[in-house]
Amino acid sequence: MSLVQTFEELIASDWRLERMGGDWLVVEPDSENNLLRVGGGRSFAFSLDHKALDCFPFMKPNTPLEGVRSTCDAIIVADVGDQCLVVAIEMKTRESDKGKALKQIESGHHWLCWTLSLLRMYDHWRGHYRFCSIVSLKPRQQVRKGGTSRRSAPVLPTAQTGRSGEPMFVLKNHPRLNLVDLIDALPPSPTGVCL
Numbered sequence: 001m002s003l004v005q006t007f008e009e010l011i012a013s014d015w016r017l018e019r020m021g022g023d024w025l026v027v028e029p030d031s032e033n034n035l036l037r038v039g040g041g042r043s044f045a046f047s048l049d050h051k052a053l054d055c056f057p058f059m060k061p062n063t064p065l066e067g068v069r070s071t072c073d074a075i076i077v078a079d080v081g082d083q084c085l086v087v088a089i090e091m092k093t094r095e096s097d098k099g100k101a102l103k104q105i106e107s108g109h110h111w112l113c114w115t116l117s118l119l120r121m122y123d124h125w126r127g128h129y130r131f132c133s134i135v136s137l138k139p140r141q142q143v144r145k146g147g148t149s150r151r152s153a154p155v156l157p158t159a160q161t162g163r164s165g166e167p168m169f170v171l172k173n174h175p176r177l178n179l180v181d182l183i184d185a186l187p188p189s190p191t192g193v194c195l
Contacts, residue, residue, distance in 0.1 A: 003084045006125045007044045007077045010115075017045040017074060023176070026074040026136070028091040036091060036136045036171075040179035041080035048111065049073050072108035072133075078179045084129035085183055086112060093138045098170065105133040106163040130189055132159070132167040132182065136174065156185040 001009075017024045023037040024045035038045065048071045074089040088108040090101040109131065119125040162168035167186050171177070 001125060002042070002079050003086075003125055003127060003129060004042050004044045004077055004079050006119060007046070010119075011044070011046045015046045015048065015050070017047055024074075024076060026089055026091065028073055034091070035175065036089065036134075037176045038074075038076055038087075038089075038179065039176075040181070041078045041085075041183075043076055043078035043179060045074055045076045047074045048108070070104050070107050071111060072104045075108055075112065076179070080179055080183050083183055084127055085179060086129050086131045087134060087179075087182065088112070088131070089134045089136060091136045095137060095170075095172075098135055101135045102163045102168075105135070105168070109133075109164045109166070130183075130186060131164070132169070132186060133162045133164075134169050134171060134177065134182075136171045136177075156181060159185065159187055 017026060019025065020037070021039075023039040024043065026036040026038060026045070026047075028034045072088045072090045076085075076087040076089065078085045078087070088105045090104050092098065092101050112131070116125070116129070156169055156174075157171070159167035159169055169182070169185070
């Protein structure tokens with residue numbers, strides 16, 4: 001079973017992201033930066049960041065322990081060619097919010113590591129994957145009309161290093177993200193090392 005199929009079997013439908021055409025819609029409802037379209041390859045997308053749903057029901061909703069209930073806005077699991085990719089996405093309006101975004105992405109990564117460890121322990125999935133993160137900032141410029149093709153999408157910036165050591169891309173004018181382009185932009189990973 002592929003990693004995408006495994007997550008399709010694992011994640012309840014209430015947590016899945018909405019789809020339009022072949023794109024997953026990463027939405028941040030109460031933010032000025034409220035939409036990132038993600039497509040390309042076979043993928044599955046979900047969010048643990050729902051106002052109407054409690055992803056940590058065993059923790060007090062009003063705990064004074066700041067941040068322990070936070071997670072990233074979206075997680076995308078993809079099979080592109082012969083590669084498995086897991087992407088944590090956080091949407092922010094301003095570059096000054098990047099520090100908080102990095103912690104939310106790291107929280108999502110810890111959840112993913114725990115989940116993937118359980119899947120491996122119970123022999124549901126044994127493959128390798130690459131992990132990267134995206135901080136999507138509010139687009140500053142209009143996207144060219146008719147600019148919905150992969151060819152017209154802005155070029156990805158050079159990867160930075162996230163808090164977990166993963167390749168991290170800070171997108172400043174990318175209302176759309178293609179997963180094939182993302183894999184192509186990832187720096188080489190040593191054999192057997194999956195962040």
